[in-house]
Amino acid sequence: MNTILPDVSLTDEAARPGPLAWVGMQGIDLPVTVAERNYRREVDARVDMHVDLPAPHAKGIHMSRLYRLLDELDASVPLSPSAVAALPQAMLDSHRDCGSGRARLRLGFDLLVRRRALVTEGLAGWKRYPVRVETALIDGARHCRLQVVVGYSSTCPCSAALSRHLVAQCFIDEFASQQSLDAATVSAWLRDHATLATPHSQRSEAQVAVDVDCGADSFEIMGLIDSVEHALETPLQTAVKRADEQAFAALNGQNLMFVEDAARRIQTRLDDYIGTHVHVRHLESLHPHDAVAWTAAPRSAQFDGSY
The missing domain is CATH 1.10.287 (Helix Hairpins)
Incomplete structure (x- = not known):
C-alpha cells in the first residue's frame, strides 16, 4: 500500500508567526580529505548548515534536504573553496518553497601535521592545528573564509x-x-x-582568519599556518631533546613579545591576504587572566563568530 506520509513543515503554519534569521543544523559529522603541498589526510569534520526563514507563517525548513546536500562533498576528493562555496546555492535551491534567500555553512576539523625538532636530526612529532572553513551566500554574493589556530610561546619583554x-x-x-x-x-x-630572576613565558594562541577566493582549487591551509609560525618564530614544539629545548629557549629570548607585538607581527606577514582578522591570546603565567589583542582588515559581517 502506497501511503503518503504527512509533512507538517509544508501543511502546518507557525503557531506564533515570525521570520527567523537562521535555521539549520549544527555539529554534523562528515569525513573530508585535505590535500595540498605534500600533505594529504582524511579528517573528521563537524559541519554547521543554516538558511534563513523569512516567511513568518512557515512552520519550518527541511533539515533532511540540507543534510543530503553534504554528499556533494565527496570524501575522496580534496576539500576546496570551489566545492564548498557551491553548497550555499544548492541549499537555497532546495528551500525555494520556504522563501530562503541566505545560506551559510561551516566546517571545523583538526589538522595533524608532522613537525621536525629544531636541532636533532630525524626527531619529529605530531602537532594539531584547529581549522575552520566558512562559506555563505548573502544577497547574491558568495563569500569564503579560512581560519586557523596556531600555538606558540611568548616571553614577556x-x-x-x-x-x-x-x-x-x-x-x-x-x-x-x-x-x-x-x-x-x-x-x-x-x-x-644568571637565573637569579627569569622572565615569565606562556603558551599562547593565534587565531587567524582570511578571505579566500571562492573559485580556488585549494584553501592553502598549510601556507597560512606556516606564514603565522614564521611571523612569530616561536612555534610550539613536539618531540625534543636537550639541544632542541636549548634552541627553543634561544628563540624565545630573541623574540620577546607582548600580545601587541604578536598581533602586529602576524598582521604584517598577512599583507598578501585580504579580509584578515587576527586574535592573539597569551595565557599568562603571572596573572590568573589572559592578555589579548586583535587586528582586523575589512571583512564580511556574516563571519562574526556568533554561531
Missing part, C-alpha cells in the same frame, strides 16, 4: 628587562670592589647566578 636588571645589580654587588675580572670568572658567575 617587561619581565625579561626586570630579570636582566636584577641579575646585573647582583653582579655589581658581587664584584664592585674588584678592579678587573677575567672571562672565566664572569662565565662561572653567570653559570651559577
